[in-house]
Amino acid sequence: MEATAKHAEHGIGRYVVVWAILLTLLVVSLFLGHLSNVYLMNALVFGVALIKASLVVTYFMGIRMEPKVIVVTLIITVLFMVGLLAGVSPDVTFNPSAAPTPL
Amino acid sequence: MSAHPVPIAHPMHELKYESISPSMGRVGMWAFLASEIVTFGGVVCSYLLLRLCHPEWIQHSSKTLLPIGAINTVVLLTSSLTMVLAHHSAELKNVAATKKWLACTLLLGLLFLCFKGYEYTHEIENGYLPNTAVFWAFYFAMTGLHGLHVLAGLVTMAYLLIAIKEDYRLTAVAPVGLYWHFVDLVWIFLFPLLYVTTQGA
Numbered sequence: 001m002e003a004t005a006k007h008a009e010h011g012i013g014r015y016v017v018v019w020a021i022l023l024t025l026l027v028v029s030l031f032l033g034h035l036s037n038v039y040l041m042n043a044l045v046f047g048v049a050l051i052k053a054s055l056v057v058t059y060f061m062g063i064r065m066e067p068k069v070i071v072v073t074l075i076i077t078v079l080f081m082v083g084l085l086a087g088v089s090p091d092v093t094f095n096p097s098a099a100p101t102p103l
Numbered sequence: 104m105s106a107h108p109v110p111i112a113h114p115m116h117e118l119k120y121e122s123i124s125p126s127m128g129r130v131g132m133w134a135f136l137a138s139e140i141v142t143f144g145g146v147v148c149s150y151l152l153l154r155l156c157h158p159e160w161i162q163h164s165s166k167t168l169l170p171i172g173a174i175n176t177v178v179l180l181t182s183s184l185t186m187v188l189a190h191h192s193a194e195l196k197n198v199a200a201t202k203k204w205l206a207c208t209l210l211l212g213l214l215f216l217c218f219k220g221y222e223y224t225h226e227i228e229n230g231y232l233p234n235t236a237v238f239w240a241f242y243f244a245m246t247g248l249h250g251l252h253v254l255a256g257l258v259t260m261a262y263l264l265i266a267i268k269e270d271y272r273l274t275a276v277a278p279v280g281l282y283w284h285f286v287d288l289v290w291i292f293l294f295p296l297l298y299v300t301t302q303g304a
Contacts, residue, residue: 019184033299045295060187060284077137081144
């Protein structure tokens with residue numbers, strides 16, 4: 001019983017640490033938004049967003065404890081989404097009248 | 104002893120929720136979330152591609168309220184923490200703590216919608232409507248769709264708060280938690296897309 005309580009406390013502590021890291025990363029992304037190089041700024045801000053997303057998926061959603069079939073299904077879904085984006089992106093990348101610009 | 108819960112007899116021969124194992128609930132929610140990735144992914148990818156083609160959108164995108172967006176991010180991240188604590192309490196079969204954390208999540212979700220309502224009011228008063236420019240059409244579509252998901256989560260949580268009793272409906276907290284974290288996840292990407300990377304004009 002005592003071990004369960006200790007385990008529960010340990011679990012709660014871990015969630016609070018993840019939450020604190022997420023808030024810190026939010027502050028970091030706000031500072032990154034002031035960078036003068038917009039390409040670098042976009043890359044770093046979305047990089048931070050990816051780190052935040054992976055923390056939520058790993059620790060809050062508990063993807064590590066799910067069966068592999070669920071993980072694979074989700075990865076395939078994301079790959080489809082990226083594939084669709086990549087499929088239509090040449091219109092933006094190679095069309096001279098629609099040159100890519102910073103976000 | 105069987106690993107699966109025994110279905111509860113019902114006069115109308117319906118299977119009550121307790122006949123569904125917690126893992127089945129989670130698998131169902133993951134499948135739903137996979138379809139949601141495509142829904143949100145499609146609109147976000149469309150926005151990204153159009154945004155790359157239209158540098159002049161910066162005139163509109165720099166008008167979004169960054170401080171409110173940042174506060175709403177803090178609110179949603181905190182609500183994710185309270186939701187994971189509700190799930191944790193449900194795993195320990197602590198009904199009182201589960202209800203307490205669910206109520207906190209519900210209040211934080213309401214706070215998020217209040218801030219969003221303030222933001223919408225400010226934008227509409229300044230003449231930024233979905234038909235003002237394509238940027239605002241995307242802005243209202245993406246944040247509106249996300250807001251509807253928040254509302255759906257709040258309704259589900261309000262129902263759970265009423266329905267949860269000793270060992271009853273506790274297993275529903277896990278899939279509802281997954282849904283709520285996904286709502287948080289979507290906002291993690293909407294925030295830089297619509298607020299942070301648009302302020303450099």
